[in-house]
Amino acid sequence: MSFTCPDSAFSETVTEVEHYTDRLFRFRLTRPASFRFRSGEFVMIGLPGEKPVWRAYSIASPSWDETLEFYSIKVPGGPLTEHLQNIKIGDQVWFRKKPTGTLVLDALLPGNRLWMISTGTGFAPFASLIRDPEAYDKFEALIVTHSCREVAELAYSINTVALTKADPLVGELADRLTLVTTTTREQSAFMGRITTLMENGQLYAHLNLPPLDPEHDRVMICGSMAMLKDVKANLDAAQFTEGSNSMPGQYVVERAFVD
Numbered sequence: 001m002s003f004t005c006p007d008s009a010f011s012e013t014v015t016e017v018e019h020y021t022d023r024l025f026r027f028r029l030t031r032p033a034s035f036r037f038r039s040g041e042f043v044m045i046g047l048p049g050e051k052p053v054w055r056a057y058s059i060a061s062p063s064w065d066e067t068l069e070f071y072s073i074k075v076p077g078g079p080l081t082e083h084l085q086n087i088k089i090g091d092q093v094w095f096r097k098k099p100t101g102t103l104v105l106d107a108l109l110p111g112n113r114l115w116m117i118s119t120g121t122g123f124a125p126f127a128s129l130i131r132d133p134e135a136y137d138k139f140e141a142l143i144v145t146h147s148c149r150e151v152a153e154l155a156y157s158i159n160t161v162a163l164t165k166a167d168p169l170v171g172e173l174a175d176r177l178t179l180v181t182t183t184t185r186e187q188s189a190f191m192g193r194i195t196t197l198m199e200n201g202q203l204y205a206h207l208n209l210p211p212l213d214p215e216h217d218r219v220m221i222c223g224s225m226a227m228l229k230d231v232k233a234n235l236d237a238a239q240f241t242e243g244s245n246s247m248p249g250q251y252v253v254e255r256a257f258v259d
């Protein structure tokens with residue numbers, strides 16, 4: 001059966017699907033020529049149907065890329081993801097034409113270092129930003145942290161950073177990009193919740209950098225609600241101001257949506 005895509009959405013073709021674990025996968029879609037977005041923004045995704053279920057997904061590819069990448073969790077019984085996880089190359093996926101979001105470079109005041117703190121699928125918007133040359137124009141150093149329960153859940157961030165460093169367009173710039181991965185429930189080289197590692201200073205010791213300072217550091221946070229709340233509280237206590245599209249600040253926050 002074929003369904004008519006609403007005027008407010010694009011219908012695009014799946015070009016790649018890669019499954020990492022029984023909970024995580026990524027896919028790519030063709031990109032409509034008229035679709036513009038800023039790296040770090042999200043769109044509403046749905047599958048063709050009479051009454052599609054729409055869910056917010058960060059675009060994980062940079063704004064210059066010819067195709068659009070998305071990184072997704074698979075929620076058992078989830079109204080969208082239980083179907084989305086079965087997509088194959090050649091299938092159609094719909095997404096609403098209007099991108100939005102606060103994890104954009106425009107929402108931050110100038111600074112020296114850009115810290116991108118993520119848990120789980122919250123890494124997705126940072127997969128876009130670390131591949132955007134503008135991020136390297138604006139910041140001397142980019143640090144992206146990704147914390148998950150288990151090692152296998154780090155595959156997407158580790159692969160994406162490796163691809164970024166090998167990329168002909170941004171690879172040289174990405175010499176200034178550092179990925180820090182941590183696990184909380186399985187043994188790995190660096191363990192602990194990111195909040196704990198910030199509070200006890202292990203994160204800074206690991207990177208040989210000074211602790212976050214509102215004068216030099218800018219922070220983007222994306223992941224679980226509990227993590228956002230705790231990192232935000234630490235930043236507020238350190239006198240960081242929250243930014244938005246209309247009023248740039250020293251940090252910005254967005255929850256990872258589908259859960």
Ligand code: A2P
Binds near residue numbers: 183184193
């Ligand atoms: P933990 O295993 O200690 O709960 P989830 O898979 O539940 O979305 O979690 C992703 C990661 O976020 C896990 O490593 C989890 O650690 C971590 N996490 C959960 N809550 C917080 C929090 N309040 N502060 C920092 N990290 C958190």
